[in-house]
């Protein structure tokens with residue numbers, strides 16, 4: 270059946286769309302699908318993290334506008350549509366104990382407010398598939414955790430005619446995927462770098478991943494020819510991303526050869542999956558999606574959408590016995606920000622605060 274396929278990628282900050290699943294989105298655009306990136310916040314609390322641009326007065330005067338311009342350029346490179354959900358960046362709380370989150374920020378907004386905003390966008394764009402982050406946010410940044418919470422709440426509400434009745438006609442997307450980095454990918458790239466006598470930037474990351482249960486990432490989308498598009502989009506976020514930094518240390522050719530896919534976790538599906546799969550639209554292409562997504566989904570007694578598949582979150586790991594899930598360990602956070610966010614540089618020695626002082 271030839272019909273327009275629509276994918277919605279929900280992200281926390283401008284630049285996340287270019288560092289998480291970007292090659293997949295570019296691939297689907299190239300195949301004729303419509304892709305909408307939603308940025309929940311404006312990234313207002315980001316610092317200038319590319320040291321080459323520090324001290325640039327015209328950027329410092331209005332960083333928020335610069336980041337909007339960067340986002341527009343990245344969207345153009347990826348070929349995606351883009352919309353702002355309009356909430357305010359929570360920033361990354363640092364210190365021990367952690368300081369309270371700033372008043373009015375995204376992570377402190379009531380979920381019914383943020384979910385209604387996203388439901389409105391879903392009912393307007395009418396995606397068949399949504400991508401977001403896992404329940405840890407991929408890593409424990411408050412905006413990323415909230416992005417997960419809001420995405421799941423909106424997925425469950427969008428097809429319910431009694432939920433947010435003023436936010437558009439009900440529309441039920443059929444699946445939610447979590448973006449992420451599979452342990453397989455990180456391990457394979459790490460080993461390939463070492464085998465070629467190159468310094469792997471993933472040493473610490475590989476070790477941390479080995480200590481954690483693997484997530485159910487059974488969906489591998491081949492998109493190697495779009496890795497360069499992903500990198501171009503990431504470089505468009507010039508204030509956030511050092512063009513010589515962490516993200517660009519593994520040669521493109523090696524990435525394409527060793528791990529030519531982006532990997533996804535099918536979080537919820539209303540259609541029966543068949544693993545392993547290589548397509549976010551698997552099982553949907555032969556359905557009349559205009560009809561299917563307008564049908565109110567079956568719900569259980571708690572009002573939850575009845576899904577034929579839900580992934581199982583891995584059990585918390587507490588190797589050091591301090592009662593805190595290691596995936597949420599605060600001293601891990603800064604390292605993981607570096608690796609998963611690109612909001613910090615690789616060795617953490619050049620945070621913008623230190624440079625400013």
Ligand SMILES: [Zn+2]
Nearest residue numbers: 281282285610
């Ligand atoms: Zn982010």
